Amino acid sequence: MEIAKTLGARIKQARLMAGLNTQAALLARIPEWKPSRLGNYEAGISQPGPDDVMRIARATDVSPCWLMFGHGPIRPNARDLQAIRHQNLVHVVEEREGRRGAVARLARALGMKRPDLLKHVENPFLPIEDDLARRFEKAIKVTEGWMDEQHIEHDPLCASFPEDLRELMMLYSSQPVEKRRKLLEVMRVLAE
Incomplete structure (x- = not known):
């Protein structure tokens, strides 16, 4: 499910x-x-x-x-950079939702309030500009440019399909x- x-x-x-x-x-x-x-x-x-x-x-x-x-x-x-950044932001925020206060701490590290961060999660069209993407990367301690790349390891659907099918879909x-x-x-x- x-x-x-x-x-x-x-x-x-x-x-x-x-x-x-x-x-x-x-x-x-x-x-x-x-x-x-x-x-x-x-x-x-x-x-x-x-x-x-x-x-x-x-x-x-x-x-x-x-x-x-x-x-x-x-x-x-x-590539649709905004959509990729949004997908990565959603993954990181959802990952932290189960830990008490983690989303609020992330928002503070970004220099924003929790409701403002959640607006970005809820709205895929709310721009995630370069400055915010770089601050986000620093806050979660990943390399610069991480927000601009898709991360297959975060998608359980992809992992459920055979490797040759994934390759065929990528080629297509x-x-x-x-x-x-x-x-x-x-x-x-x-x-x-």
């Missing part, structure tokens, strides 16, 4: 990054789905299969690999649209 929740959070993030503020707006791009289907995916009640992940990725213009595993470029052809998501079509054609021929 934890994997479905992690994937559901990425589905919601992809929807919001696409400027689709409601589930209904995304469903307008996937008209064959009932509202409960997307609602269950975003809530982590059920987990989409690869075909549904592909539909969501196309409808929100994100990489299917990132959507499925949380790894690789978020956009099919470019890093290709331009035309090469992706060709790769799918090759895979369909091999599947026959």
Whole structure:
């Protein structure tokens, strides 16, 4: 169930990054789905299969690999630095939530109040500028640039899939649209 929740959070993030503020707006791009289907995916009640992940990725213009595993470029052809920083911030804050006062101490180390830090967690579009990213890295004692990189080890969904499937998804998501079509054609021929 934890994997479905992690994937559901990425589905919601992809929807919001696409400027689709409601589930209904995304469903307008996937008209064959009932509202409960997307609602269950975003809530982590059920987990989409690869075909549904592909539909969501196309409808929100994100990489299917990132959507499925949380790894690789978020956009099919470019990195979305804000989304990566947000994902890392959310991971670190969630990791500290179980420890008494840890989130408040992190906020103080960043020179902000706890509610202001939580606003960044709740809003993937609230900018995490370079200055804040560097202060965050110092506060959690990681190397400079850590906030700008995706960290596969934090995503249980990615770890649950076989290595060859993860590699295939990475290869697929890093290709331009035309090469992706060709790769799918090759895979369909091999599947026959």
